[in-house]
Amino acid sequence: MxxxxxxxxxxxxxxxxxxxxxxxxxxxxxxxxxxxxxxxxxxxxxxxxxxxxxxxxxxxxxxxxxxxxxxxxxxxxxxxxxxxxxxxxxxxxxxxxxxxxxxxxxxxxxxxxxxxxxxxxxxxxxxxxxxxRNGFCANCGTQTLFRAGGFRRECPACAVHHFPRTDPVVIMLIRRGDRCLLGRGPHFKEGMYSCLAGFLEPGETIEAAVAREAYEETRVRIGAVAYHTSQPWPFPSSLMIGCTAEGLDEAIVADPAELADARWFDREAVRAMLERRHPENLFAPPPMAIAHVLMRAFVEGRA
Incomplete structure (x- = not known):
């Protein structure tokens, strides 16, 4: 393994x-x-x-x-x-x-x-x-002060403390039987397919965010969701929460504002994408990306 x-x-x-x-x-x-x-x-x-x-x-x-x-x-x-x-x-x-x-x-x-x-x-x-990005107080607009070695900013006017933020993002390998759902954003390199992903919204569970993002982007409904692994993503400051999820629908209706394409791929096709030998020259994100790790887990039967 x-x-x-x-x-x-x-x-x-x-x-x-x-x-x-x-x-x-x-x-x-x-x-x-x-x-x-x-x-x-x-x-x-x-x-x-x-x-x-x-x-x-x-x-x-x-x-x-x-x-x-x-x-x-x-x-x-x-x-x-x-x-x-x-x-x-x-x-x-x-x-x-x-x-x-x-x-x-x-x-x-x-x-x-x-x-x-x-x-x-x-x-x-x-x-x-x-x-x-945070030199001024979001509460009153006063220029804030550098404190705690940089792990906090303080407002000298209203005394509010400001702390670094991390934005949680769900990224999910959606499977249906022996196939998984992958998509490509309009900004992707030509031929690259990846897992679906989206920001977690206020008051939302990880499971609900996975289901919402999948449905918004492809109209595929989601059943069981399981956590797999996570990755800090400093572009600018996110935490990628890697999940696997059960797809309940076969038909895909891709949202063109989010995806240029989305398809179901079997294990051999995903393996070929990971190894850069797919007959259509399709490929996966690089090994440093969590999507690559999730796709490899699917190929190896760990997703």
Whole structure:
């Protein structure tokens, strides 16, 4: 039986995390000896050879371009790790070997860093993105203050505390007998099919969200739903909740606003998609994606 976490991106991390519950005086100085830095230049992460966890001196060349505070992520191997965002022009400062810049999706797809670094990078990207979007109080509009090493923002006017958010998304492998339902969004690469997915709505259970999304996109009604596995998805900050579900209907009526196509596929067809040998050149998402893991579980009889 294959290990779903062997290829699943962003699920492994050796970071001893900081949190909003820890006081400000527990945050070390960014200049402390042995400090490490995750640096984003625009939408790209700075890599030194096969790692995106830089020594403090490696980040010094972009100091003047760093925007905002340095976020304290926690400790790695006993050393403090910070994350910082820099203007996109900072990428030019890392154009020479041993440095390069890559976006996080490419890093995960190509295996450009060790697998256990991906969880830490997902935390850094999600948190930096949250700060970039939440500089003002949603309650009164006042500019908020950076607190708890970056795991909280506080409003000096109305005293409201703001915390990083994670948006839950259900993604489901719908099966009917020996076939499963896969679709392709209008924005997908030509030939790629994946599991259906959608955001969980307020006041909704996971099971209800699976049923609603499936029906809205394909008019297929859903019976039993089971949890399979999950994956942080830092684009910008979601948690993919992987499920399997029983399809009660054969006919598919795809919503053209959501799907360019949807079909039932048997196990051999899905296996061919995973192995990039389908006769129609159809293929699955890459191994780092939870949809790939769910499709492989179906092929191996574990869904």
């Amino acid at each position: 294959s290990d779903p976490f062997a290829t699943l991106g962003f699920t492994r991390s050796r970071l001893v995390r900081h949190s909003s519950e820890q006081p400000d005086d527990a945050v070390p100085s960014p200049d402390a000896p042995g400090t490490r830095l995750v640096l984003m230049a625009g939408d790209a992460l700075v890599l030194r050879e096969a790692s995106a966890i830089l020594a403090a001196e490696d980040g010094a060349r972009a100091d003047r371009l760093i925007t905002g505070d340095r976020l304290f992520l926690g400790h790695l191997d006993g050393r403090p790790v910070f994350a910082a965002a820099a203007a996109s022009e900072a990428a030019a400062a890392y154009a020479d070997a041993p440095f390069r810049t890559l976006d996080l999706r490419t890093i995960a797809t190509e295996g450009a860093v060790p697998h256990e670094e991906l969880g830490l990078l997902a935390t850094a990207k999600s948190m930096l993105g949250w700060h970039a």
